[in-house]
Amino acid sequence: MTEETPPPTKRVFINDVDKYSSRHIAKFLFTSLTEDIASVPGASFELRATVSSKEEFSFPLEKYKLPTRDELLEKLMECDVVVYNISENATHKQLEEATWALKALHAETANFKTHKLFILVSTVMTWALTKPQNTVSLGENHNVLITEQEFRRRRPHRNFKSHNNLEKLVLKLGKEKKSKLTGYVVGSGLQYGMGENLFHYFFKTSWLMEMPKVPIFGDGKNFIPMIHVHDLGGVIHNIMEQTPKSKYILAVDDSKTTLEEIVKAISEALGPGKTFNVPELEAIAMEACQPGELEYLSINLSLDIFIIKDSFNLHWKSEAGMVENIESIVVEYKTTRQLLPIRICLGGPPSVGKTTIAKKLCNHYKIHHVKIKKMIEEKVAKLKELANGDDSEEDSEEIALAARSQLDNINNSMETHQGRLEDELMFEVLQEKLNSKPCRNQGYVLDGYLKTYAQAKQLFHDDDPEEEDTTMKGPVFNKNITPEFVIALEATDEFLTQRVLGLPESVAEKTRCTHDEFLPRLKKYRQLSTSEEKLLDYFDEIEIYPEHIEVATDDPEYKEVMKQIIASVGPTKNYGLSPEEQEEERRKKEEEMRKRVAAEKAEQKRKNKTALAEMAAQYEEWEKNLSEVRRQEEEQMEAQSLPLRNYLMKHVMPALSEAMVECCKIKPEDPVDFLAEHLMKKNQG
Numbered sequence: 001m002t003e004e005t006p007p008p009t010k011r012v013f014i015n016d017v018d019k020y021s022s023r024h025i026a027k028f029l030f031t032s033l034t035e036d037i038a039s040v041p042g043a044s045f046e047l048r049a050t051v052s053s054k055e056e057f058s059f060p061l062e063k064y065k066l067p068t069r070d071e072l073l074e075k076l077m078e079c080d081v082v083v084y085n086i087s088e089n090a091t092h093k094q095l096e097e098a099t100w101a102l103k104a105l106h107a108e109t110a111n112f113k114t115h116k117l118f119i120l121v122s123t124v125m126t127w128a129l130t131k132p133q134n135t136v137s138l139g140e141n142h143n144v145l146i147t148e149q150e151f152r153r154r155r156p157h158r159n160f161k162s163h164n165n166l167e168k169l170v171l172k173l174g175k176e177k178k179s180k181l182t183g184y185v186v187g188s189g190l191q192y193g194m195g196e197n198l199f200h201y202f203f204k205t206s207w208l209m210e211m212p213k214v215p216i217f218g219d220g221k222n223f224i225p226m227i228h229v230h231d232l233g234g235v236i237h238n239i240m241e242q243t244p245k246s247k248y249i250l251a252v253d254d255s256k257t258t259l260e261e262i263v264k265a266i267s268e269a270l271g272p273g274k275t276f277n278v279p280e281l282e283a284i285a286m287e288a289c290q291p292g293e294l295e296y297l298s299i300n301l302s303l304d305i306f307i308i309k310d311s312f313n314l315h316w317k318s319e320a321g322m323v324e325n326i327e328s329i330v331v332e333y334k335t336t337r338q339l340l341p342i343r344i345c346l347g348g349p350p351s352v353g354k355t356t357i358a359k360k361l362c363n364h365y366k367i368h369h370v371k372i373k374k375m376i377e378e379k380v381a382k383l384k385e386l387a388n389g390d391d392s393e394e395d396s397e398e399i400a401l402a403a404r405s406q407l408d409n410i411n412n413s414m415e416t417h418q419g420r421l422e423d424e425l426m427f428e429v430l431q432e433k434l435n436s437k438p439c440r441n442q443g444y445v446l447d448g449y450l451k452t453y454a455q456a457k458q459l460f461h462d463d464d465p466e467e468e469d470t471t472m473k474g475p476v477f478n479k480n481i482t483p484e485f486v487i488a489l490e491a492t493d494e495f496l497t498q499r500v501l502g503l504p505e506s507v508a509e510k511t512r513c514t515h516d517e518f519l520p521r522l523k524k525y526r527q528l529s530t531s532e533e534k535l536l537d538y539f540d541e542i543e544i545y546p547e548h549i550e551v552a553t554d555d556p557e558y559k560e561v562m563k564q565i566i567a568s569v570g571p572t573k574n575y576g577l578s579p580e581e582q583e584e585e586r587r588k589k590e591e592e593m594r595k596r597v598a599a600e601k602a603e604q605k606r607k608n609k610t611a612l613a614e615m616a617a618q619y620e621e622w623e624k625n626l627s628e629v630r631r632q633e634e635e636q637m638e639a640q641s642l643p644l645r646n647y648l649m650k651h652v653m654p655a656l657s658e659a660m661v662e663c664c665k666i667k668p669e670d671p672v673d674f675l676a677e678h679l680m681k682k683n684q685g
Contacts, residue, residue: 010037010045012240013076014083016094017049017061020197021229022085025121028233030059036241048075073104080114081240085121086163087188087232088197089292095162099169105181106173112180117243118170119236121186124225124252126164128157128299145304151187151248159295167248174247182247184239188232189225189252189303190296192322193329195336198296199322201289202263203333206271207441208575214267215278215288220260222300225252228318238312250305255321259297265323269330271437340573341443342367343482347450347535348489350521351496351513352551357489357558358447361565366574367443375433376410376421383407427459434481442574446483451525453533460542477542485569486539486546489561496522499554655682 010033017026030047037045048062050072064075076082082105084098102118130153132144156164167185174183196203205214227235235251238244263275278286280294289297308314318325334340342365346354355371362369386403389396410429413422421429430449433439450456462478500513508514512521528534536546547568549561659678668674 008040008043010043010081011048011079012046012081012083013048013079015050015085015098016052017057017063018051018053018055019085019088020195021088021121021191021232022049023057024194024229025083025085025233025236026061027057027059028230029237030061032233032237033240048079069100069104072101073108076101076105077108077111079116081117081119083119083121083236086166087121087123087186088191088296090163092162095166099166102166102170102173102183106179109180115180115182117240118174118181118183119186119239120166120170120183121188121232121236122163122167123160123296124187124189124250124301124303125160125296125299126156126167127151127154127187127301127303128160129155130301131155145302147304148248148250148306151250157295157299159292171247182243184244185248186232186235186239187248187250187252189227189250190299191229191232192226193228193230193318193332196333198293199262199266201293202266203270203330204575206267206269207339209271209438209441212272213274213276214263214271215283216260216263216275217278217283217289217294217297218259218280219277220258220263220275222259222298223256223302224259224262224297224299225301225303226255226257226321227251227253228322230317231314231319234314234316235308235312238308238314242312244307244311246307249307250303251308252303252305253316253321254309254319255323256302257321257323261323265326266330269326270333270441273437337575338573339441339575341439341441342484342569342573343439343443344445344485344487344569345450345483345539346445346447346487346489348448348551349491349496349525350518351500351511352489352491353558353561354448354489356556357561357565358445360558360562361445361569364562364566365443365569365572367445368438370430370433370439370444370446370449372426372430372447372449376429379429379433380407380410383410423455423458430459431481440480450535451528452531453535453538456535456538475538475542482542482544483539484544486536486544487565487568488536488546488548489551490548491551493522493526495552502554655679658682 012029012033014022014026014029016022026047026049030045033045037043046062047060048064050067051063051065064072067075082101084101086095086098090098098120102120105116105118127146130146130150132146133150133153154164167187170183170185173179173181190198192199202214205211231253232251235249239249260275267273267275278288280298283289283294284291318329322329344361344367346358346361348354358369358371361367383403383406387400387407389400409425410421413425414420416422420426434444434446450459457475460477460482462476497518500508500515500518503511503513505514508518512518539546547565549564551558551561553560555561656675656679659675659682662678663671663674666674
């Protein structure tokens with residue numbers, strides 16, 4: 001009877017899986033290899049990795065927390081594929097570990113049960129100083145293509161010589177015939193996608209829009225070879241499946257874009273749409289990026305690849321590059337980092353506290369306060385700036401003419417309508433505000449402007465709905481600007497009236513809450529609230545159900561109201577930390593924890609020492625007091641015993657001494673009886 005062969009198990013190791021690059025490569029490999037294994041009955045797949053943090057992962061992973069080298073070698077020996085990733089910001093320790101792992105595995109090849117692959121994911125920085133031989137140029141910048149076949153001629157950046165030496169070692173050991181260890185080198189382009197890492201600064205600066213222009217480091221004319229991090233995972237997967245003849249494989253996409261083109265695309269898709277050049281040294285001074293990152297971003301290299309394009313079955317995620325796929329990359333970025341806008345419409349009767357609560361919500365969620373008066377002032381100021389021709393762009397004259405025309409319309413409307421904009425113009429300005437990048441990126445609180453069903457419908461109606469929306473029942477609305485949360489503040493007329501009566505006159509005039517203004521405003525609000533088509537009915541129809549919150553106490557901080565709104569809206573979805581910032585935050589917390597524990601131990605030690613000193617002092621004092629007590633007791637006993645001694649010496653001892661002398665002379669058989677009889681006779685005589 002033959003023994004059945006157990007189902008195959010594919011084991012893959014990857015280092016530092018809690019770092020940006022390795023994490024997404026591991027995630028891609030897990031998904032792809034799990035699908036491959038699924039077609040083999042009983043087969044399984046295991047992913048193993050080293051980590052430096054306590055991070056949790058969305059895929060099963062056997063993690064090794066900084067094992068000893070003997071322990072790590074034991075784990076590597078169990079794996080079919082060993083992937084060492086040194087493609088981004090690898091430290092000397094990581095390079096040293098990768099070199100050790102390769103040499104240690106090579107020394108153990110005689111003990112291999114199956115053939116193993118060692119895949120080194122390196123970087124195109126080892127090509128940075130390579131001089132091209134051909135004359136194929138890339139347009140006006142005259143940057144020349146370097147072909148993949150020229151990998152033996154590659155010349156590394158001065159800070160990447162260790163990477164280059166490790167690449168050579170992998171290729172050298174991989175040339176040995178009949179060896180059970182095959183080595184591959186993947187020259188990875190600068191990686192992007194899935195929340196970003198190296199290009200994170202440009203995305204963050206654009207999304208926050210705290211700067212009017214996004215900086216470009218240097219002149220930006222340098223060509224940057226790039227690859228989406230998932231496509232890099234696809235390259236590694238293909239190597240594992242096909243084991244190609246060529247042992248050096250370039251992993252870059254088909255784009256030939258400059259740093260300037262990349263930053264402009266990010267700025268236009270996510271931020272202010274404008275850029276400016278910053279000298280590299282100034283970029284370091286303003287802490288825009290680290291010196292190590294500048295080395296990557298300063299590379300000027302155009303590579304012509306053929307292996308992954310002609311030989312691999314690669315399902316590209318971004319073959320044309322970041323610039324061509326910027327919209328999907330931005331969506332990916334927002335989704336990965338959970339940068340979801342929070343849009344709130346806040347309504348309620350006059351003097352209920354809408355503006356105060358709106359400001360608190362904006363501060364809590366880091367979103368934008370859309371107050372009509374301020375919005376119009378900002379719009380007028382911006383139009384005046386454009387009308388004066390302050391814009392340096394080529395079409396500034398057309399922009400200035402359009403701005404002057406719009407400014408005239410606003411001024412005429414406000415003159416005609418007693419300082420207010422007519423509805424059509426108001427909706428135009430408000431829609432522009434809600435569609436602005438800041439409101440689209442972070443979100444907004446619309447403070448009390450909407451009063452009627454018709455206003456809401458006109459403001460949020462989508463004039464150009466997508467096909468999938470045309471089949472929807474009810475109103476078609478613009479999902480990009482329509483609020484997700486509608487908060488209806490409520491209060492009784494008596495409460496509101498008492499609140500207004502308590503306002504200082506200057507405040508009442510400023511907020512239009514004087515006696516002559518407040519009551520008509522409150523009456524109009526109540527009428528609109530009971531009309532046939534109410535404002536809140538519109539949101540009910542589009543299934544954004546309002547949250548009704550009662551304001552019943554005169555708390556200036558609105559703590560209870562804020563608590564209810566935050567519970568309804570949920571946690572903040574604002575900007576998250578980068579992987580590096582998260583790691584730094586983790587290190588800071590651990591350091592603070594160590595300091596706190598050390599301080600607590602030191603304090604406890606000090607307290608123990610103080611307590612022991614106090615106990616010793618108390619014991620010494622007790623001993624001293626005890627000696628004094630004993631001395632006093634002895635003196636007291638001595639004093640008490642003195643009269644008795646005198647009595648005995650005078651009346652007893654003479655007769656007793658005489659009797660004892662006689663007893664010694666006679667030596668009777670019973671001395672005690674003799675003494676008693678002698679004393680008795682002496683007393684009678």
